[in-house]
Amino acid sequence: MNHLNISNLFSVTGKTVLVTGGSRGIGKMIAAAYVTNGAKVYISSRKAAVCDAVAAELNAEAASGGSCISLPADLASAEGRAALVSALSAQETSLDILFNNAGATWGAPFEEFPENGYDKTMDINVKAIFMLTRDLMPLLKANATKEDTSRVINIGSIDGMHVPIFDNIPYAASKAAVHQLTRVLASKLAPEHIAVNAIAPGFFPSNMTQFMMESEEGMKEFESTCPLGRVGGPEDMAGLALFLGSRAGAYMNGAIIPIDGGTVLGR
Numbered sequence: 001m002n003h004l005n006i007s008n009l010f011s012v013t014g015k016t017v018l019v020t021g022g023s024r025g026i027g028k029m030i031a032a033a034y035v036t037n038g039a040k041v042y043i044s045s046r047k048a049a050v051c052d053a054v055a056a057e058l059n060a061e062a063a064s065g066g067s068c069i070s071l072p073a074d075l076a077s078a079e080g081r082a083a084l085v086s087a088l089s090a091q092e093t094s095l096d097i098l099f100n101n102a103g104a105t106w107g108a109p110f111e112e113f114p115e116n117g118y119d120k121t122m123d124i125n126v127k128a129i130f131m132l133t134r135d136l137m138p139l140l141k142a143n144a145t146k147e148d149t150s151r152v153i154n155i156g157s158i159d160g161m162h163v164p165i166f167d168n169i170p171y172a173a174s175k176a177a178v179h180q181l182t183r184v185l186a187s188k189l190a191p192e193h194i195a196v197n198a199i200a201p202g203f204f205p206s207n208m209t210q211f212m213m214e215s216e217e218g219m220k221e222f223e224s225t226c227p228l229g230r231v232g233g234p235e236d237m238a239g240l241a242l243f244l245g246s247r248a249g250a251y252m253n254g255a256i257i258p259i260d261g262g263t264v265l266g267r
């Protein structure tokens with residue numbers, strides 16, 4: 001077998017993957033990319049009916065060997081995380097790739113920012129990643145080798161790298177925390193043969209960015225700040241997500257990778 005052949009180097013066939021927040025937006029883009037390329041993908045989010053329907057939709061489009069299984073849970077709560085870990089552990093003895101993607105934002109002016117908005121943002125964006133990764137360690141360690149590490153891939157944001165254009169201050173702080181959590185875990189988990197990296201998206205169409213897509217003024221402002229002048233799409237996210245999960249990305253560790261058309265650079 002030629003290991004440098006693109007279909008071997010970037011293969012995710014046969015991998016077991018968990019994508020939190022895999023029921024829509026960026027998480028669904030990642031789940032679809034993996035199912036299409038022969039991985040067994042678990043998706044988790046709060047709305048069970050949506051999660052089940054998306055798993056059925058992705059199964060209908062799956063390539064040979066690829067499949068999608070719905071495991072709904074509220075990952076902002078300890079009970080929800082425990083239920084997910086126990087359901088996954090009942091079905092799998094190992095996990096190759098964990099995408100910590102589920103997240104939320106809350107926009108409000110600084111002077112009026114509600115405490116529950118702050119807590120909601122931090123609980124799902126930061127605490128859930130820390131706790132879920134901790135509790136999935138036995139599964140992540142099971143298949144990990146020095147040459148082909150298991151992967152934890154956190155979804156940060158360019159809002160954790162620059163000052164965002166919107167009043168979402170705790171969100172920006174939460175994403176900076178995701179990036180630093182990524183670096184620290186990358187160093188701490190490396191002896192277990194687990195690599196940890198973060199994807200920092202710019203603007204991708206999703207529920208989270210719907211309010212902006214609907215605003216002509218907001219889109220004009222975005223286009224003026226993105227050097228490539230367009231939003232990201234499924235192929236853009238799939239390309240990076242597949243690279244980071246495949247043999248091709250095995251030596252990446254502790255990287256925070258912007259995928260934003262250059263937005264974080266400014267123009």
Ligand SMILES: NC(=O)c1ccc[n+]([C@@H]2O[C@H](COP(=O)([O-])OP(=O)(O)OC[C@H]3O[C@@H](n4cnc5c(N)ncnc54)[C@H](OP(=O)(O)O)[C@@H]3O)[C@@H](O)[C@H]2O)c1
Nearest residue numbers: 021023025026045046047075102103157203204206207208
């Ligand atoms: N879209 C962008 O432009 C952009 C840019 C930078 C970073 N990001 C990041 O990318 C990730 C995905 O965002 P998105 O834009 O795809 O947003 P989205 O469309 O709102 O999707 C969020 C996903 O997370 C799930 N979720 C939210 N709270 C949850 C909870 N407590 N427990 C379990 N699942 C939960 C949602 O499902 P339920 O509601 O059913 O739970 C949904 O599947 C987030 O971390 C976000 O911060 C997005």
